[in-house]
Amino acid sequence: MTSLFDIYVGEKRYGARPVLNDLRLALEAGQIVSLIGASGCGKSTLLSIAAGLDRDYRGEVLLDGVATSGISPAVGFIFQEPRLFPWLTVAQNIALGKGPGAQHDPLVESLLGEVGLSGYGDALPKQLSGGQAQRVAIARGLFTQPRVLLLDEPFSAVDAFTRMKLQDLLTRVAQEHALTVLLVTHDIDEALYLSDRVVLLDRGARAEFEVDLPRPRKRSDTSSGALKAAVLQALEEAHVA
Amino acid sequence: MNTRSIKLAVPAPRGATRRFALPLGLLLPAAVLVGAELGVRAGLIPANLLPAPSEIAQTIAYLAHNGLAGHIASSTLRVLLGFAAGAGLAVLLGAAVALNRRTEAVLDPSFQALRAIPSLAWVPLLLLWFGIDETPKLVLIAIGAFFPVYMGVSSGIRGVDRKLIEVAQLYQLGRVALARRVLLPAALPAVMTGLRNELSLAWMFMVAAELIAASQGLGYLLSDGRETSRADIVLAAIVLLAVLGKVSDSLMLALENRMLCWRDSYANRSAP
Numbered sequence: 001m002t003s004l005f006d007i008y009v010g011e012k013r014y015g016a017r018p019v020l021n022d023l024r025l026a027l028e029a030g031q032i033v034s035l036i037g038a039s040g041c042g043k044s045t046l047l048s049i050a051a052g053l054d055r056d057y058r059g060e061v062l063l064d065g066v067a068t069s070g071i072s073p074a075v076g077f078i079f080q081e082p083r084l085f086p087w088l089t090v091a092q093n094i095a096l097g098k099g100p101g102a103q104h105d106p107l108v109e110s111l112l113g114e115v116g117l118s119g120y121g122d123a124l125p126k127q128l129s130g131g132q133a134q135r136v137a138i139a140r141g142l143f144t145q146p147r148v149l150l151l152d153e154p155f156s157a158v159d160a161f162t163r164m165k166l167q168d169l170l171t172r173v174a175q176e177h178a179l180t181v182l183l184v185t186h187d188i189d190e191a192l193y194l195s196d197r198v199v200l201l202d203r204g205a206r207a208e209f210e211v212d213l214p215r216p217r218k219r220s221d222t223s224s225g226a227l228k229a230a231v232l233q234a235l236e237e238a239h240v241a
Numbered sequence: 242m243n244t245r246s247i248k249l250a251v252p253a254p255r256g257a258t259r260r261f262a263l264p265l266g267l268l269l270p271a272a273v274l275v276g277a278e279l280g281v282r283a284g285l286i287p288a289n290l291l292p293a294p295s296e297i298a299q300t301i302a303y304l305a306h307n308g309l310a311g312h313i314a315s316s317t318l319r320v321l322l323g324f325a326a327g328a329g330l331a332v333l334l335g336a337a338v339a340l341n342r343r344t345e346a347v348l349d350p351s352f353q354a355l356r357a358i359p360s361l362a363w364v365p366l367l368l369l370w371f372g373i374d375e376t377p378k379l380v381l382i383a384i385g386a387f388f389p390v391y392m393g394v395s396s397g398i399r400g401v402d403r404k405l406i407e408v409a410q411l412y413q414l415g416r417v418a419l420a421r422r423v424l425l426p427a428a429l430p431a432v433m434t435g436l437r438n439e440l441s442l443a444w445m446f447m448v449a450a451e452l453i454a455a456s457q458g459l460g461y462l463l464s465d466g467r468e469t470s471r472a473d474i475v476l477a478a479i480v481l482l483a484v485l486g487k488v489s490d491s492l493m494l495a496l497e498n499r500m501l502c503w504r505d506s507y508a509n510r511s512a513p
Contacts, residue, residue, distance in 0.1 A: 053410065053411065071411060073413070079404070085408075085426070096408070096412045096422075124503050125503075
């Protein structure tokens, strides 16, 4: 048991429909793991369970060997959309969990600096672009100083150029904050570029691929080659099955 | 460059129609006023039924020197007090019903039933209970104005985006923080709409209350004008009610825009 974050789902169903079955996923400290799979294969459900948002399942989630009971500040979550509160300023959004007044916490300004939005603390979400809003969401996810960060297709709603910048931002903050990351994505290139391990999900973990490439990576390293072909092949088989 | 010019093109024609909308909107009332003035002077319209606009203006000027301020003040005060009482109760009860299932189960069916009663049906009962003093007037205004805000608050809170609630859960906001920082602000647009509707209803019920029994106020002027066959006084009071209603609604709208400046909507896209 050297892993930092263990997810075991014996069974998860929506009504009569089984979604996840006998799934075990272990993340070692500092690892970045991507989950890929067809729509409806249970990726987002698994993430909700890991975050403690969904507790209607059989199984357990262990952080550092200790079972978590529901939501924990040690596990951060970043949604597909920024989900900022439009009536709160950027700083208030980031410090949301800490109550009013916490927007003056020096951590807010330092996180804003880290995501490249220094001086935006008093702005309202409507003044931000989509990419900026997602940067604020990342800063909010980091504010509780989590050890594990879960991301649900976080960059799927932004343009390709912004996506590349956000991917690099994620790599950087994951390293600086010594985060263990579990990322759901549709994008195989993104999975290969960001992660140490890619898990293909289909009710259970169907296949795993180690991405044994040195960091910092170049996009050209991962966008072609045997590994991508193997992942694509496995994904295709999962679709057919 | 291309998309930019398209984006700018949208507000431009709107601004242009805006500029011309004011004179165009004034065209009809101006025509009616001129027509009435000419019609009365030419003897086509009986002046005792529809006095000439110039005569109404003179009546307003005369009233202004003979206690008009008192009439306006007492009417406005009644509206403000009734509005404050009705809105205050509505916000409290609407929030209580929307935030708690049990309160909703206990209170909401009764309120929905009460809402179905035309507010003026309360008048005889209010007169029996409170006499013809100030109290029945204020209670009537409060009752009449209660439901728009009640509905706005409860539906506004119920309609809050589930995705935002999920974020609040994730950051472990307590019940009070959830209500104060998430639910109430999210419900604010619906609440403000309810408040604006309530204000116009408050004016309406003020007139109803004053028509029934009052010795001062614009509603009193209306019934006094009728009893003394002075159509000019009746019309003067109507004009004043229109002005006061419009002014209070504009103030409410300004307040709404101020409180909802965070909205990223078509209506306030020009805000910073």
